[in-house]
Amino acid sequence: MYEIFQKYLDDKTTLTQAESDYIQSFAIIKKLRKKQYLLQEGDIWKYDAFITKGCLRTYSVDEKGSEHVNSFSIENWWTGDRESLLYQQPSRFNIDAVEDSELVLFTHDNFELLCKEVPAFNAMVNAILQKSFIAAQNRIQASLSFTAEEKYLNFINKYPGFALRIPQTMIASYLGMTPETLSRIRKQTAKK
Template sequence: MYQSPPIEHFIRYFTNKITLSDEEAAQIVRVCIVKKLRKRQLLLQEGDVWRYNAFVSNGFLRTYSIDNKGNEHILNFAPENYWSGDRESLMTGKPSRFNIEAIEDTDVVLVTKENFDQLCRDIPHFNDLINQILHKSFVVSQDRIHAGISLSAEEKYQKFLDQYPQIANRVPQHMIASYIGITPETLTRIRRNNAGK
Protein backbone atom coordinates (compact mmCIF):
# COMPACT_ATOMS: atom_id res chain seq x y z
CA MET A 1 0.00 0.00 0.00
CA TYR A 2 2.84 2.44 0.83
CA GLN A 3 6.16 3.01 -0.87
CA SER A 4 8.53 1.74 1.81
CA PRO A 5 8.58 -0.50 4.88
CA PRO A 6 9.68 2.39 7.17
CA ILE A 7 6.63 4.43 6.14
CA GLU A 8 4.34 1.39 6.48
CA HIS A 9 5.75 0.89 9.97
CA PHE A 10 5.15 4.58 10.75
CA ILE A 11 1.51 4.41 9.65
CA ARG A 12 0.99 1.15 11.58
CA TYR A 13 2.36 2.87 14.71
CA PHE A 14 -0.45 5.42 14.43
CA THR A 15 -3.23 3.03 13.40
CA ASN A 16 -2.43 0.87 16.45
CA LYS A 17 -3.25 3.89 18.61
CA ILE A 18 -5.84 5.94 16.68
CA THR A 19 -8.25 5.46 13.79
CA LEU A 20 -7.12 7.07 10.56
CA SER A 21 -9.18 7.35 7.40
CA ASP A 22 -7.47 6.43 4.13
CA GLU A 23 -7.30 10.14 3.27
CA GLU A 24 -5.65 10.98 6.61
CA ALA A 25 -3.14 8.13 6.22
CA ALA A 26 -2.36 9.32 2.69
CA GLN A 27 -1.85 12.87 3.96
CA ILE A 28 0.68 11.60 6.49
CA VAL A 29 2.46 9.44 3.89
CA ARG A 30 2.82 12.42 1.52
CA VAL A 31 4.98 14.38 3.98
CA CYS A 32 7.24 11.53 5.12
CA ILE A 33 10.94 11.48 4.30
CA VAL A 34 12.83 8.22 4.87
CA LYS A 35 16.44 8.50 5.98
CA LYS A 36 18.65 5.40 6.15
CA LEU A 37 21.59 5.67 8.53
CA ARG A 38 24.58 3.38 8.81
CA LYS A 39 25.90 2.44 12.24
CA ARG A 40 27.72 5.49 13.75
CA GLN A 41 26.28 7.86 11.13
CA LEU A 42 24.96 11.17 12.47
CA LEU A 43 21.36 12.27 11.95
CA LEU A 44 22.09 15.59 13.68
CA GLN A 45 25.43 17.25 14.37
CA GLU A 46 26.01 19.75 17.16
CA GLY A 47 25.81 23.29 15.75
CA ASP A 48 23.21 22.44 13.09
CA VAL A 49 19.58 23.54 13.39
CA TRP A 50 17.13 20.64 13.84
CA ARG A 51 14.03 20.94 11.62
CA TYR A 52 12.18 17.61 11.90
CA ASN A 53 10.10 15.28 13.98
CA ALA A 54 11.92 11.94 13.73
CA PHE A 55 10.45 8.49 14.24
CA VAL A 56 12.64 5.38 14.46
CA SER A 57 10.99 2.65 12.41
CA ASN A 58 13.94 0.28 12.60
CA GLY A 59 17.26 0.43 14.45
CA PHE A 60 18.52 2.55 17.31
CA LEU A 61 19.56 6.17 17.90
CA ARG A 62 21.24 7.97 20.77
CA THR A 63 21.26 11.70 21.51
CA TYR A 64 24.38 12.97 23.24
CA SER A 65 26.56 15.99 23.92
CA ILE A 66 30.30 16.29 24.42
CA ASP A 67 31.61 18.50 27.22
CA ASN A 68 34.78 20.63 27.04
CA LYS A 69 36.81 17.76 28.50
CA GLY A 70 35.73 15.47 25.67
CA ASN A 71 33.34 13.39 27.81
CA GLU A 72 30.09 12.16 26.25
CA HIS A 73 26.78 12.66 28.04
CA ILE A 74 23.89 10.62 26.64
CA LEU A 75 20.56 12.40 26.88
CA ASN A 76 18.41 9.59 25.53
CA PHE A 77 18.13 6.41 23.51
CA ALA A 78 15.55 5.84 20.78
CA PRO A 79 14.94 2.26 19.60
CA GLU A 80 12.08 1.26 17.26
CA ASN A 81 8.78 3.11 17.81
CA TYR A 82 10.50 5.94 19.69
CA TRP A 83 10.72 9.57 18.65
CA SER A 84 13.99 11.47 18.49
CA GLY A 85 15.23 14.98 17.81
CA ASP A 86 16.17 18.21 19.53
CA ARG A 87 12.96 19.89 20.65
CA GLU A 88 14.71 23.09 21.76
CA SER A 89 16.40 23.60 18.37
CA LEU A 90 13.18 22.65 16.56
CA MET A 91 11.08 25.20 18.47
CA THR A 92 13.61 28.08 18.64
CA GLY A 93 15.59 27.67 15.42
CA LYS A 94 18.81 27.85 17.45
CA PRO A 95 21.77 25.58 16.66
CA SER A 96 21.62 22.27 18.50
CA ARG A 97 23.86 21.42 21.45
CA PHE A 98 23.47 17.72 20.65
CA ASN A 99 24.48 14.98 18.27
CA ILE A 100 22.09 12.22 17.23
CA GLU A 101 23.88 9.08 16.10
CA ALA A 102 22.82 5.64 14.89
CA ILE A 103 23.99 2.90 17.29
CA GLU A 104 22.87 0.33 14.70
CA ASP A 105 21.88 0.61 11.02
CA THR A 106 18.67 2.61 11.35
CA ASP A 107 15.66 3.70 9.29
CA VAL A 108 14.14 7.01 10.38
CA VAL A 109 10.95 8.67 9.14
CA LEU A 110 11.31 12.46 9.14
CA VAL A 111 8.53 15.04 8.92
CA THR A 112 9.41 18.73 8.75
CA LYS A 113 8.09 20.97 11.52
CA GLU A 114 5.82 22.81 9.06
CA ASN A 115 4.27 19.61 7.71
CA PHE A 116 3.95 18.10 11.19
CA ASP A 117 2.17 21.22 12.48
CA GLN A 118 -0.17 21.02 9.48
CA LEU A 119 -1.00 17.37 10.27
CA CYS A 120 -1.78 18.37 13.87
CA ARG A 121 -4.16 21.08 12.62
CA ASP A 122 -5.85 18.89 10.00
CA ILE A 123 -6.19 15.63 11.99
CA PRO A 124 -7.46 16.32 15.55
CA HIS A 125 -6.94 12.76 16.89
CA PHE A 126 -3.37 12.82 15.50
CA ASN A 127 -2.82 16.05 17.44
CA ASP A 128 -4.31 14.50 20.61
CA LEU A 129 -1.95 11.52 20.33
CA ILE A 130 1.09 13.76 19.83
CA ASN A 131 0.11 15.75 22.92
CA GLN A 132 -0.15 12.51 24.93
CA ILE A 133 3.32 11.50 23.73
CA LEU A 134 4.75 14.91 24.70
CA HIS A 135 3.15 14.75 28.16
CA LYS A 136 4.52 11.24 28.71
CA SER A 137 7.96 12.41 27.56
CA PHE A 138 7.86 15.28 30.06
CA VAL A 139 6.98 12.90 32.92
CA VAL A 140 9.83 10.55 31.91
CA SER A 141 12.27 13.51 31.85
CA GLN A 142 11.08 14.68 35.25
CA ASP A 143 11.48 11.16 36.67
CA ARG A 144 14.98 10.92 35.20
CA ILE A 145 16.07 14.24 36.75
CA HIS A 146 14.72 13.08 40.11
CA ALA A 147 16.59 9.77 39.84
CA GLY A 148 19.76 11.60 38.84
CA ILE A 149 19.80 13.77 41.95
CA SER A 150 18.38 11.36 44.52
CA LEU A 151 19.44 7.77 43.76
CA SER A 152 22.72 5.97 44.42
CA ALA A 153 24.74 4.61 41.48
CA GLU A 154 23.43 1.10 42.22
CA GLU A 155 19.82 2.32 42.33
CA LYS A 156 20.22 4.26 39.06
CA TYR A 157 21.52 1.16 37.30
CA GLN A 158 18.76 -1.06 38.67
CA LYS A 159 16.12 1.48 37.69
CA PHE A 160 17.55 1.57 34.14
CA LEU A 161 17.43 -2.24 33.91
CA ASP A 162 13.85 -2.29 35.23
CA GLN A 163 12.62 0.47 32.92
CA TYR A 164 14.51 -0.44 29.74
CA PRO A 165 15.33 -4.17 29.69
CA GLN A 166 15.14 -4.16 25.87
CA ILE A 167 17.74 -1.38 25.66
CA ALA A 168 20.19 -2.80 28.22
CA ASN A 169 21.06 -5.73 25.93
CA ARG A 170 21.55 -3.62 22.81
CA VAL A 171 23.97 -0.89 23.89
CA PRO A 172 27.55 -1.01 25.18
CA GLN A 173 28.00 -0.71 28.94
CA HIS A 174 29.91 2.59 28.65
CA MET A 175 26.83 4.14 27.00
CA ILE A 176 24.58 2.93 29.83
CA ALA A 177 27.05 4.46 32.31
CA SER A 178 26.95 7.77 30.40
CA TYR A 179 23.14 7.74 30.28
CA ILE A 180 22.71 7.19 34.03
CA GLY A 181 25.52 9.58 34.93
CA ILE A 182 28.16 7.30 36.40
CA THR A 183 31.64 6.28 35.25
CA PRO A 184 32.18 3.04 33.31
CA GLU A 185 34.42 1.88 36.17
CA THR A 186 31.59 2.35 38.69
CA LEU A 187 29.22 0.40 36.44
CA THR A 188 31.77 -2.42 36.10
CA ARG A 189 32.03 -2.60 39.90
CA ILE A 190 28.23 -2.64 40.33
CA ARG A 191 27.85 -5.42 37.75
CA ARG A 192 30.63 -7.45 39.38
CA ASN A 193 28.97 -7.07 42.79
CA ASN A 194 25.58 -8.08 41.33
CA ALA A 195 27.12 -11.14 39.67
CA GLY A 196 28.63 -12.19 42.99
CA LYS A 197 25.30 -12.09 44.84
Protein backbone atom coordinates (compact mmCIF):
# COMPACT_ATOMS: atom_id res chain seq x y z
CA MET A 1 0.00 0.00 0.00
CA TYR A 2 2.79 2.45 0.83
CA GLU A 3 4.28 1.78 -2.61
CA ILE A 4 1.32 3.63 -4.16
CA PHE A 5 2.09 6.68 -2.03
CA GLN A 6 5.78 6.42 -2.93
CA LYS A 7 4.87 6.37 -6.63
CA TYR A 8 2.73 9.47 -6.05
CA LEU A 9 5.70 11.20 -4.42
CA ASP A 10 7.99 10.14 -7.27
CA ASP A 11 5.52 11.58 -9.81
CA LYS A 12 5.12 14.88 -7.95
CA THR A 13 8.64 15.66 -6.71
CA THR A 14 12.26 14.55 -6.59
CA LEU A 15 13.47 13.06 -3.33
CA THR A 16 16.69 11.41 -2.29
CA GLN A 17 16.46 7.83 -1.04
CA ALA A 18 17.17 9.09 2.47
CA GLU A 19 14.30 11.60 2.23
CA SER A 20 11.93 8.91 0.92
CA ASP A 21 12.92 6.58 3.75
CA TYR A 22 12.47 9.38 6.27
CA ILE A 23 8.95 10.14 5.01
CA GLN A 24 8.04 6.45 5.09
CA SER A 25 9.22 6.17 8.70
CA PHE A 26 6.31 8.41 9.78
CA ALA A 27 3.61 6.71 7.68
CA ILE A 28 0.64 4.98 9.32
CA ILE A 29 -1.30 2.51 7.18
CA LYS A 30 -5.09 2.50 7.65
CA LYS A 31 -7.73 0.26 6.05
CA LEU A 32 -11.44 1.05 6.05
CA ARG A 33 -14.36 -1.16 5.15
CA LYS A 34 -17.21 0.30 3.12
CA LYS A 35 -19.29 2.62 5.37
CA GLN A 36 -16.60 2.68 8.09
CA TYR A 37 -15.77 6.09 9.51
CA LEU A 38 -12.40 7.76 9.20
CA LEU A 39 -13.71 10.77 11.17
CA GLN A 40 -16.95 11.37 13.02
CA GLU A 41 -18.57 14.71 13.72
CA GLY A 42 -17.45 16.02 17.11
CA ASP A 43 -14.04 14.34 17.00
CA ILE A 44 -10.85 16.33 16.42
CA TRP A 45 -9.04 15.47 13.19
CA LYS A 46 -5.34 14.81 13.79
CA TYR A 47 -3.93 13.56 10.48
CA ASP A 48 -2.93 14.37 6.96
CA ALA A 49 -4.43 11.50 4.97
CA PHE A 50 -3.60 10.20 1.51
CA ILE A 51 -5.86 7.67 -0.22
CA THR A 52 -4.09 4.77 -1.93
CA LYS A 53 -7.25 2.78 -2.71
CA GLY A 54 -10.97 3.44 -2.61
CA CYS A 55 -13.32 6.37 -2.27
CA LEU A 56 -14.33 8.45 0.74
CA ARG A 57 -16.90 11.16 1.25
CA THR A 58 -16.92 14.12 3.60
CA TYR A 59 -20.40 15.15 4.72
CA SER A 60 -22.46 16.77 7.45
CA VAL A 61 -25.87 15.85 8.83
CA ASP A 62 -28.39 18.62 9.54
CA GLU A 63 -30.88 18.77 12.39
CA LYS A 64 -33.48 16.98 10.24
CA GLY A 65 -31.09 14.08 9.61
CA SER A 66 -30.39 14.96 5.97
CA GLU A 67 -26.87 14.38 4.71
CA HIS A 68 -25.01 17.12 2.84
CA VAL A 69 -21.98 15.83 0.93
CA ASN A 70 -19.13 18.32 0.91
CA SER A 71 -16.66 16.29 -1.14
CA PHE A 72 -15.53 12.94 -2.47
CA SER A 73 -11.93 11.77 -2.46
CA ILE A 74 -10.41 8.90 -4.44
CA GLU A 75 -7.04 7.29 -5.07
CA ASN A 76 -4.10 9.70 -5.14
CA TRP A 77 -6.10 12.42 -3.37
CA TRP A 78 -5.78 13.80 0.12
CA THR A 79 -8.67 13.97 2.57
CA GLY A 80 -9.46 15.29 6.03
CA ASP A 81 -10.93 18.24 7.87
CA ARG A 82 -8.44 21.13 7.61
CA GLU A 83 -10.40 23.38 9.99
CA SER A 84 -10.51 20.78 12.75
CA LEU A 85 -6.86 19.89 12.13
CA LEU A 86 -5.49 23.43 12.18
CA TYR A 87 -7.64 24.82 15.00
CA GLN A 88 -7.88 21.58 17.01
CA GLN A 89 -11.64 21.96 17.34
CA PRO A 90 -14.36 19.33 17.02
CA SER A 91 -15.18 18.53 13.42
CA ARG A 92 -18.49 19.48 11.86
CA PHE A 93 -18.04 16.65 9.36
CA ASN A 94 -18.09 12.90 9.01
CA ILE A 95 -15.71 11.13 6.65
CA ASP A 96 -16.57 7.58 5.71
CA ALA A 97 -15.66 5.03 3.07
CA VAL A 98 -17.95 4.81 0.04
CA GLU A 99 -16.08 1.61 -0.84
CA ASP A 100 -13.33 -0.43 0.84
CA SER A 101 -10.40 1.94 1.13
CA GLU A 102 -6.76 2.14 2.17
CA LEU A 103 -4.91 5.24 3.34
CA VAL A 104 -1.51 6.47 4.38
CA LEU A 105 -1.80 8.75 7.42
CA PHE A 106 0.67 11.11 9.03
CA THR A 107 0.04 12.75 12.38
CA HIS A 108 -0.08 16.47 11.74
CA ASP A 109 2.97 17.11 13.92
CA ASN A 110 4.97 14.60 11.89
CA PHE A 111 3.61 16.02 8.63
CA GLU A 112 4.72 19.51 9.67
CA LEU A 113 8.13 18.11 10.60
CA LEU A 114 8.43 16.51 7.16
CA CYS A 115 7.50 19.82 5.50
CA LYS A 116 10.16 21.60 7.56
CA GLU A 117 12.93 19.05 7.04
CA VAL A 118 12.27 17.96 3.43
CA PRO A 119 12.02 21.08 1.22
CA ALA A 120 10.87 19.16 -1.86
CA PHE A 121 8.02 17.60 0.16
CA ASN A 122 7.03 21.06 1.43
CA ALA A 123 7.00 22.47 -2.12
CA MET A 124 4.77 19.58 -3.23
CA VAL A 125 2.36 20.18 -0.32
CA ASN A 126 2.15 23.89 -1.13
CA ALA A 127 1.34 23.12 -4.78
CA ILE A 128 -1.40 20.71 -3.67
CA LEU A 129 -2.90 23.29 -1.31
CA GLN A 130 -2.99 25.87 -4.11
CA LYS A 131 -4.79 23.43 -6.43
CA SER A 132 -7.22 22.57 -3.62
CA PHE A 133 -8.02 26.25 -3.09
CA ILE A 134 -8.72 26.71 -6.80
CA ALA A 135 -10.94 23.60 -6.84
CA ALA A 136 -12.89 24.97 -3.86
CA GLN A 137 -13.36 28.31 -5.63
CA ASN A 138 -14.63 26.53 -8.74
CA ARG A 139 -17.03 24.40 -6.67
CA ILE A 140 -18.46 27.48 -4.95
CA GLN A 141 -18.87 29.26 -8.29
CA ALA A 142 -20.65 26.27 -9.83
CA SER A 143 -22.88 25.91 -6.79
CA LEU A 144 -23.93 29.55 -6.94
CA SER A 145 -24.30 30.10 -10.66
CA PHE A 146 -24.94 26.82 -12.50
CA THR A 147 -28.36 25.36 -13.22
CA ALA A 148 -29.05 21.85 -11.92
CA GLU A 149 -28.29 20.40 -15.35
CA GLU A 150 -25.06 22.40 -15.65
CA LYS A 151 -23.98 21.20 -12.18
CA TYR A 152 -24.50 17.57 -13.21
CA LEU A 153 -22.76 17.94 -16.58
CA ASN A 154 -19.86 19.76 -14.94
CA PHE A 155 -19.58 16.98 -12.35
CA ILE A 156 -19.52 14.11 -14.86
CA ASN A 157 -17.09 15.97 -17.13
CA LYS A 158 -14.68 16.73 -14.28
CA TYR A 159 -15.05 13.35 -12.58
CA PRO A 160 -16.17 10.86 -15.23
CA GLY A 161 -15.52 7.73 -13.15
CA PHE A 162 -17.39 8.95 -10.08
CA ALA A 163 -20.84 8.22 -11.48
CA LEU A 164 -19.94 4.52 -11.68
CA ARG A 165 -18.50 4.32 -8.15
CA ILE A 166 -20.72 6.57 -6.07
CA PRO A 167 -24.43 6.03 -5.31
CA GLN A 168 -26.73 8.50 -7.07
CA THR A 169 -28.19 9.69 -3.75
CA MET A 170 -24.72 10.82 -2.65
CA ILE A 171 -24.05 12.55 -5.97
CA ALA A 172 -27.40 14.35 -5.69
CA SER A 173 -26.48 15.51 -2.19
CA TYR A 174 -23.08 16.74 -3.43
CA LEU A 175 -24.79 18.68 -6.22
CA GLY A 176 -27.39 20.16 -3.87
CA MET A 177 -30.43 18.53 -5.43
CA THR A 178 -32.88 15.76 -4.66
CA PRO A 179 -32.28 12.27 -6.04
CA GLU A 180 -35.46 12.69 -8.10
CA THR A 181 -34.12 15.85 -9.74
CA LEU A 182 -30.84 14.13 -10.52
CA SER A 183 -32.68 11.16 -12.01
CA ARG A 184 -34.74 13.49 -14.22
CA ILE A 185 -31.63 15.38 -15.38
CA ARG A 186 -29.79 12.14 -16.14
CA LYS A 187 -32.71 10.94 -18.29
CA GLN A 188 -32.87 14.29 -20.14
CA THR A 189 -29.14 14.41 -20.82
CA ALA A 190 -29.11 10.78 -22.01
CA LYS A 191 -31.66 11.71 -24.70
CA LYS A 192 -29.50 14.54 -26.07
